[in-house]
Amino acid sequence: MKIPLHVANIGPKEKEAITEVLNEGVLRGGGPYWRRASELLEGISQADRAMLTTSCTHALEMAAMLLEVGEGDEVIIPSYTFPSTAIPFVRRGATIQFCEIKSSTLNMDPTHLRDIISDDTLAVVPVHYAGVGCDMDEINTLAQKHDVAVVEDAAQGVNATYKDRPLGSFGDIGCYSFHETKNYSAGEGGAILLNEPKYVERAERIIYKGTNYIEFQRDEVDRYTWVDIGSSYLPTELQAALVYTQLQRREELLQDRREIFESYQSMLSPIADTHNIQLPEIPSNRESNYHIYWMLTETKSDRVALEHFLRKRGIGAASHYEPLHASTMGSKFGYKPEDLTRTTEIASRLLRLPIHSQMAIDNCSTVVRKIADFFDLEYENPC
Numbered sequence: 157m158k159i160p161l162h163v164a165n166i167g168p169k170e171k172e173a174i175t176e177v178l179n180e181g182v183l184r185g186g187g188p189y190w191r192r193a194s195e196l197l198e199g200i201s202q203a204d205r206a207m208l209t210t211s212c213t214h215a216l217e218m219a220a221m222l223l224e225v226g227e228g229d230e231v232i233i234p235s236y237t238f239p240s241t242a243i244p245f246v247r248r249g250a251t252i253q254f255c256e257i258k259s260s261t262l263n264m265d266p267t268h269l270r271d272i273i274s275d276d277t278l279a280v281v282p283v284h285y286a287g288v289g290c291d292m293d294e295i296n297t298l299a300q301k302h303d304v305a306v307v308e309d310a311a312q313g314v315n316a317t318y319k320d321r322p323l324g325s326f327g328d329i330g331c332y333s334f335h336e337t338k339n340y341s342a343g344e345g346g347a348i349l350l351n352e353p354k355y356v357e358r359a360e361r362i363i364y365k366g367t368n369y370i371e372f373q374r375d376e377v378d379r380y381t382w383v384d385i386g387s388s389y390l391p392t393e394l395q396a397a398l399v400y401t402q403l404q405r406r407e408e409l410l411q412d413r414r415e416i417f418e419s420y421q422s423m424l425s426p427i428a429d430t431h432n433i434q435l436p437e438i439p440s441n442r443e444s445n446y447h448i449y450w451m452l453t454e455t456k457s458d459r460v461a462l463e464h465f466l467r468k469r470g471i472g473a474a475s476h477y478e479p480l481h482a483s484t485m486g487s488k489f490g491y492k493p494e495d496l497t498r499t500t501e502i503a504s505r506l507l508r509l510p511i512h513s514q515m516a517i518d519n520c521s522t523v524v525r526k527i528a529d530f531f532d533l534e535y536e537n538p539c
């Protein structure tokens with residue numbers, strides 16, 4: 157692809173940190189970079205406690221263990237998300253209920269949530285799509301009313317806010333991703349944010365193979381033993397060093413993305429107006445991290461044709477999720493593809509355009525010009 161969908165921004169600072177780790181020779185998890193990156197995240201997320209993990213999927217697995225999700229427990233997630241939102245709960249025996257999304261932000265629809273949440277629900281897992289926060293006031297109010305835990309899948313939400321508070325800090329637990337395709341990248345990586353002090357002790361044990369090794373490291377016990385369930389959820393120091401440097405550069409990386417996002421918004425708006433294309437909307441009470449630039453074409457066939465047209469010209473445009481309720485696994489929970497019609501309809505028309513922190517505005521104009529060509533318009537750069 158001449159203009160790829162996303163590229164990780166690995167600079168001299170990252171290389172320096174990696175070299176330092178290799179020279180020091182402490183590579184395993186729980187080392188100095190793990191502590192520094194986790195503390196930096198506590199500052200960014202305002203969580204009581206943050207811990208870097210091997211991935212966001214694994215952070216969600218830890219959340220499912222901390223909530224003691226069991227056979228038949230009901231967990232509500234949006235259908236429009238990645239399988240990682242569901243799997244950590246499903247593998248502990250949970251039954252999944254799928255929630256519709258709103259057509260403005262493509263986030264969990266609180267109106268549908270109100271219809272399906274009940275006192276039998278154990279947890280609700282909102283996903284902050286594209287780095288724009290869900291309606292957290294409405295979601296948390298419904299959750300409190302039914303005594304339901306909230307776990308935020310904030311994989312895409314690092315360094316974004318809702319009503320001036322960081323995403324990831326609204327639920328009992330929040331989960332971040334540092335996958336290569338995300339805004340701040342360690343190749344693979346994630347973090348769990350604990351917003352309730354009661355989870356901290358168990359989380360420290362679950363993250364380190366069910367042992368009290370982290371307490372031992374702090375000299376709180378004189379040897380460590382097997383004390384809980386758990387797994388191997390600590391990233392290596394190489395990953396932690398990458399997360400740390402990427403987060404130190406977060407404002408620079410954010411600013412670069414904002415410029416691309418805003419250029420798309422202004423350059424695409426005339427085409428959008430004349431071709432019934434919906435461009436993304438960021439509600440005024442939230443700050444985006446500009447993780448994804450999406451547009452909704454008028455019809456599914458427009459999206460399929462435009463995606464093909466752009467890809468043939470070296471532009472990494474892509475659709476996104478197949479709604480989970482319509483997947484093979486979704487059918488195991490009794491869903492049919494024709495359920496959740498709004499989600500299915502939106503997913504069929506959604507196209508993502510290239511956006512990353514190293515993208516030049518010129519590339520942005522090229523993408524818009526090709527879209528105009530597709531719709532056979534005279535292209536004029538309004539900037």
Ligand SMILES: *Cc1c(COP(=O)(O)O)cnc(C)c1O
Binds near residue numbers: 211213214309312345
């Ligand atoms: C990327 C992503 C994940 C998975 O993150 P990993 O760190 O790769 O495990 C989960 N949920 C959503 C919404 C994501 O975008």
